[in-house]
Amino acid sequence: MTGAGMLLRHFLRRDRWMLLAWSVGITVLYWSQAVSVKGLYATQEEFDRAAVAMEANTAFIAMTGPARALNTVGGQVTWQATAFGAITIGLMSMFLVVRHTRAEEESGRDEMLRSAAVGRRATTAATVLVALVANVLTGTLVTLSLVTFPLAVPDSLALGVGLAAVGMVFAGVALLAAQLTSSPRAAYGLTGAVIGAAYVLRAVGDVGSPALTWMSPIGWYQGMHAFSGVRWWPLALLVLAASSVIAAAGWTFGGRDHGAGVLTARPGPVRADAFLGTPLGLAWRLQRGSLIGWSLGLLLTGLSYGSLGTDIGDLLGDSETTQDMFVRGGTDLVEGFYATSIVMLALMSCGYAVSAALRPRHDESSGLAEILLATGLSRRRYLLAQVVLTVTGSAVVVGAAGLGLGVGYALTTGDGSAVGTYLLAMLPYLAPVLVLSAVARLLFGVHARAALLAWVGLLFAVVVLLFGQVLQIPEWLQAVSPFDHLALVPAEDFGWAPFLALLAVAAVLSGAGQLLFRRRDIEVR
Amino acid sequence: MPAVTSYRGGVSNPIEIQGLVKAFGSVRALDDLDLSVEQGEVHGFLGPHGAGKSTTIRVLLGLLRASAGSVRLLGGDPWADAAALHRRLAYVPGDVTLWPNLTGGEVIDLLGRLRGGLDERRRADLVERFELDPSKKGRTYSKGNRQKVALVAALASDVELLLLDEPTSGLDPLMEAVFQQCVEDFRAGGGTVLLSSHILAEVERLCDRVSIIRSGRCVESGTLTELRHLTRTTVRAETTRPPEGLGDLVGVHDLLLEGRRVAFEVDTSALPSALAALQDAGIGTLTATPPTLEELFMRHYGDDVSDTASGASGGAS
Numbered sequence: 001m002t003g004a005g006m007l008l009r010h011f012l013r014r015d016r017w018m019l020l021a022w023s024v025g026i027t028v029l030y031w032s033q034a035v036s037v038k039g040l041y042a043t044q045e046e047f048d049r050a051a052v053a054m055e056a057n058t059a060f061i062a063m064t065g066p067a068r069a070l071n072t073v074g075g076q077v078t079w080q081a082t083a084f085g086a087i088t089i090g091l092m093s094m095f096l097v098v099r100h101t102r103a104e105e106e107s108g109r110d111e112m113l114r115s116a117a118v119g120r121r122a123t124t125a126a127t128v129l130v131a132l133v134a135n136v137l138t139g140t141l142v143t144l145s146l147v148t149f150p151l152a153v154p155d156s157l158a159l160g161v162g163l164a165a166v167g168m169v170f171a172g173v174a175l176l177a178a179q180l181t182s183s184p185r186a187a188y189g190l191t192g193a194v195i196g197a198a199y200v201l202r203a204v205g206d207v208g209s210p211a212l213t214w215m216s217p218i219g220w221y222q223g224m225h226a227f228s229g230v231r232w233w234p235l236a237l238l239v240l241a242a243s244s245v246i247a248a249a250g251w252t253f254g255g256r257d258h259g260a261g262v263l264t265a266r267p268g269p270v271r272a273d274a275f276l277g278t279p280l281g282l283a284w285r286l287q288r289g290s291l292i293g294w295s296l297g298l299l300l301t302g303l304s305y306g307s308l309g310t311d312i313g314d315l316l317g318d319s320e321t322t323q324d325m326f327v328r329g330g331t332d333l334v335e336g337f338y339a340t341s342i343v344m345l346a347l348m349s350c351g352y353a354v355s356a357a358l359r360p361r362h363d364e365s366s367g368l369a370e371i372l373l374a375t376g377l378s379r380r381r382y383l384l385a386q387v388v389l390t391v392t393g394s395a396v397v398v399g400a401a402g403l404g405l406g407v408g409y410a411l412t413t414g415d416g417s418a419v420g421t422y423l424l425a426m427l428p429y430l431a432p433v434l435v436l437s438a439v440a441r442l443l444f445g446v447h448a449r450a451a452l453l454a455w456v457g458l459l460f461a462v463v464v465l466l467f468g469q470v471l472q473i474p475e476w477l478q479a480v481s482p483f484d485h486l487a488l489v490p491a492e493d494f495g496w497a498p499f500l501a502l503l504a505v506a507a508v509l510s511g512a513g514q515l516l517f518r519r520r521d522i523e524v525r
Numbered sequence: 526m527p528a529v530t531s532y533r534g535g536v537s538n539p540i541e542i543q544g545l546v547k548a549f550g551s552v553r554a555l556d557d558l559d560l561s562v563e564q565g566e567v568h569g570f571l572g573p574h575g576a577g578k579s580t581t582i583r584v585l586l587g588l589l590r591a592s593a594g595s596v597r598l599l600g601g602d603p604w605a606d607a608a609a610l611h612r613r614l615a616y617v618p619g620d621v622t623l624w625p626n627l628t629g630g631e632v633i634d635l636l637g638r639l640r641g642g643l644d645e646r647r648r649a650d651l652v653e654r655f656e657l658d659p660s661k662k663g664r665t666y667s668k669g670n671r672q673k674v675a676l677v678a679a680l681a682s683d684v685e686l687l688l689l690d691e692p693t694s695g696l697d698p699l700m701e702a703v704f705q706q707c708v709e710d711f712r713a714g715g716g717t718v719l720l721s722s723h724i725l726a727e728v729e730r731l732c733d734r735v736s737i738i739r740s741g742r743c744v745e746s747g748t749l750t751e752l753r754h755l756t757r758t759t760v761r762a763e764t765t766r767p768p769e770g771l772g773d774l775v776g777v778h779d780l781l782l783e784g785r786r787v788a789f790e791v792d793t794s795a796l797p798s799a800l801a802a803l804q805d806a807g808i809g810t811l812t813a814t815p816p817t818l819e820e821l822f823m824r825h826y827g828d829d830v831s832d833t834a835s836g837a838s839g840g841a842s
Contacts, residue, residue, distance in 0.1 A: 183664070185664075267658075267660035268627075268631070268662055269628055269630065270628065270659040271630050271631070272630070272631040272632075272633075272634035277634060278638075286624065366622050367618070367621075370583075370588060370622075371616075371621070371622065371636070372639065373586070373607070373611075374588070374611060375636055375639035375640045376611045376612040377611075377639045520590075521589045522588040522589065524579070524580075524583060
C-alpha cells in the first residue's frame with residue numbers, strides 16, 4: 001500500500017475536472033426533475049390526474065421504476081431520476097476505475113509507477129479511494145440540491161446516500177472486470193453489460209416479477225422508497241455488495257501477473273473474410289458497432305416517446321407554455337407532440353450521420369488513410385464507400401427511430417396502424433439529416449481539420465428548433481436550418497417538394513466534398 | 526516475382542524526379558529536389574529528420590501534390606494515375622498505424638487485396654520468418670510488430686517497386702537480418718527498392734546507390750564507390766625506416782609521425798604516391814580504412830564542416 005496516498009492525490013489532480021463534470025451533471029439530473037415537475041402542473045388536481053395516467057402506463061414503469069407517490073414532487077424526482085441516475089453514476093465509476101487500472105496497465109504507465117517505491121496494491125487502493133471520493137461527492141451534491149429545493153431532509157439523504165452506494169457497487173464491478181479482462185475495451189464491455197443487466201432485471205421485476213427487482217442493485221436503491229415512507233435496510237444490501245465485489249477484485253488482483261487478465265484475450269481470425277478486402281466491407285467492419293448502437297438507441301428513444309400514447313394531454317397539463325412548445329402547426333395536442341418528437345428524433349439521428357461522415361477524418365489524422373490510399377484503392381472509391389455506408393446507415397437509424405415511435409404507440413394504445421403511420425412520418429426526415437451529414441462531407445473535402453465544424457451545423461439546427469421562437473431568431477435565419485422546411489407530419493400533410501429539394505441539396509454538398517477531397521493533399525502527421 | 530516492365534518515352538527509370546518543389550504555406554519542405562532510381566537497384570535515401578524524405582515519398586504516392594517540378598513513377602504521373610500505379614508498388618511507413626480491432630492477419634489480407642493480390646506461399650513464409658502472431662488485434666501489437674505486419678503485407682504482394690520509409694526502426698537485430706534478406710531476395714527477382722533510412726550499416730549493406738538529401742535538396746548521389754572517391758582514406762602503417770616526403774605530397778593531410786609509426790589521411794587521387802612513399806620506407810604493417818558511409822553522411826550534416834573536408838575524419842572517430 002506504500003504510496004497509495006501520493007497516488008490518490010495524483011489521481012484526484014488528473015481527474016478533478018472530469019469528477020466535477022460528472023457529479024454536477026448527475027445532480028442536475030435530479031434537481032431538474034424537481035424544477036420541471038413543479039412548473040408543469042398548475043393545480044394539485046391536474047397533478048393527481050397526471051399521476052393516475054402515469055401509474056397506469058406499464059411502459060413508463062419499465063423505463064423508470066416502481067410508481068410510488070407520483071402526485072408529489074419528491075415522488076416524481078425519485079421515479080424519474082433514480083434509474084437513470086444509477087446508470088449514470090455506474091458509468092462514471094466504470095470510466096474512473098478502468099482508466100486508472102486496466103488502461104494504465106495497457107499503456108505501460110503503471111509499469112513505470114510500480115517500478116518506483118510504490119506498493120503492489122497501491123494503484124488498486126488509490127483507485128478505490130478515488131471512486132469513493134467521486135461517489136460520495138455526487139451523493140452529497142444530490143442531497144444538498146434536493147434539501148435546498150426544498151424537499152424533506154431524510155428522503156433527500158436517502159436518494160444521495162443510496163446513489164453513492166450504487167456507484168460503489170458498480171465501481172467494484174469495474175474493478176473486478178479490470179482484473180478479469182486484458183484490455184480496457186473488454187473491461188468497459190463487461191461492466192457495461194452488468195449495468196445493463198441490473199437495469200433490465202429491475203424493469204422486468206417492476207412490471208410483474210418482483211423477485212427479479214431484488215436481484216438488481218438499482219432495484220435495492222429504488223427499494224429504499226424515498227419520499228414514500230423511506231426505509232434504510234436496502235442500503236445494507238448495497239454496502240455489502242460493494243464491499244464483497246471490491247474484496248473479490250482485490251483477491252483476484254493478488255493472483256495474477258502484471259498486464260495479464262484472468263480471462264485470456266481470445267485470438268482473432270488469422271485471415272480476412274472476402275468482404276473485408278473491399279472498401280465497403282472495411283468501412284462496414286469498422287463502423288458496424290457504432291451503427292448498431294445508434295440504431296438501438298434511437299429505437300429505444302422512439303419507443304419511449306411512442307409509449308406515452310394518448311396520455312400526453314394529461315401528462316403535459318393544460319398550461320399555455322406546454323401548448324406553445326408542442327403544438328406547432330397543428331391544433332391537436334397529441335399530433336403536435338408527435339410531430340415535434342419526430343423532429344427531435346431526427347436531430348438525434350444527426351449524431352450518427354455527422355459522426356459517420358467524419359470517420360474519414362479520423363482515418364486521415366491517425367495515419368490509416370495514408371496506408372489505404374497507398375494501395376490500389378483510389379480516393380474516389382475510398383470516399384464513395386464511406387458515403388454509401390453513411391447514407392444507408394442514416395436511413396437505418398432514422399427508420400429505427402420511426403419504428404420505435406410507432407411500435408411504442410401501438411403497444412400502448414392497441415392501434416396497430418400507428419406503426420406504419422409514424423414510420424412513414426419519420427422517413428422524410430432522412431433528407432435534412434443527410435444535409436447536415438453532407439455539410440460535414442463538404443468541410444472534410446476542404447480540409448480534414450475543418451470538418452469538425454460540422455457539429456456547429458447540428459448545434460444551430462437544435463437551437464433553431466428548441467429556441468427559435470423564444471430567442472426570436474429571424475425567419476430567414478431559421479430557414480437556413482434544413483429542419484425548418486418539411487411538413488410537420490402527422491399534424492400537417494406531407495409534401496414532396498421540400499423533401500426532394502433537401503435531398504438535392506445534400507447530394508450537391510456531398511458531391512462537392514468528394515470532388516474537393518480528390519484535389520487536396522492528404523494531411524500527414 | 527516482380528514483373529520487369531519497360532517504360533515509355535525513353536524514361537526507363539522507375540523513379541525520376543527533377544526539380545521537385547513542395548511548399549506548405551511559406552515553408553519549402555522540398556526545394557528543387559532531383560532523384561532517380563534505376564530499374565533493379567536498391568536505392569538508399571539518406572537524411573536526418575525533417576530533411577524531406579517522407580515528403581518525397583508521399584509525393585511519389587500521390588498523397589501530396591507537387592508544387593513544381595516533374596515527377597515520374599513507373600512511367601506514370603503519381604498524382605493523376607495514383608491508384609493504377611499503386612497496384613504495382615508497396616509502401617511501408619516508418620510509423621505504422623493499424624486498425625485497433627482488426628487482427629494482423631486481416632490487415633495483411635486487406636492491404637494485399639487492395640493492392641491487387643498476395644502470393645499465398647510467400648505470405649505464409651514471411652509470417653513465419655518474421656515470427657508474427659497474425660491472430661492478435663492491432664491495438665495489442667508493439668511498434669515493431671505493427672511494422673512487421675506492414676512489411677509482410679508489402680513483401681508478399683506481387684509488385685515491382687517497394688517504397689520503404691525507415692521500415693526497420695522498431696525491429697530487433699534478428700528481424701533486421703530477416704528484413705535485409707527479404708530485400709535482397711526481392712532485388713534478385715528484378716524488383717526496385719527506394720529505402721529511406723538512417724541506419725547506415727543497413728544502407729551500406731543493401732544499397733547499390735545512395736542519395737543524400739538535406740533541407741529538401743539532394744546534395745549527393747551515386748554508388749558508394751563513387752561517393753568514396755569524394756573523401757579520404759585513413760592509413761596507418763609501421764615502416765622499417767622513417768618515411769620521407771609524405772608531408773610534401775599534395776593530398777596527404779593530418780600527418781602523424783612517431784618514429785617508425787605513421788598515420789595520415791589521404792585523398793583518393795593521392796593514394797598511389799602516398800603508398801609508394803611508404804613502400805620506399807619498407808612496410809612492416811599497413812591498415813587502410815575506406816571512408817564509412819557515416820563519414821560521408823557526417824560530411825554533409827556535420828553542420829559547419831560541410832565545406833572543409835577535415836570534418837570527415839573528425840566525425841568518424
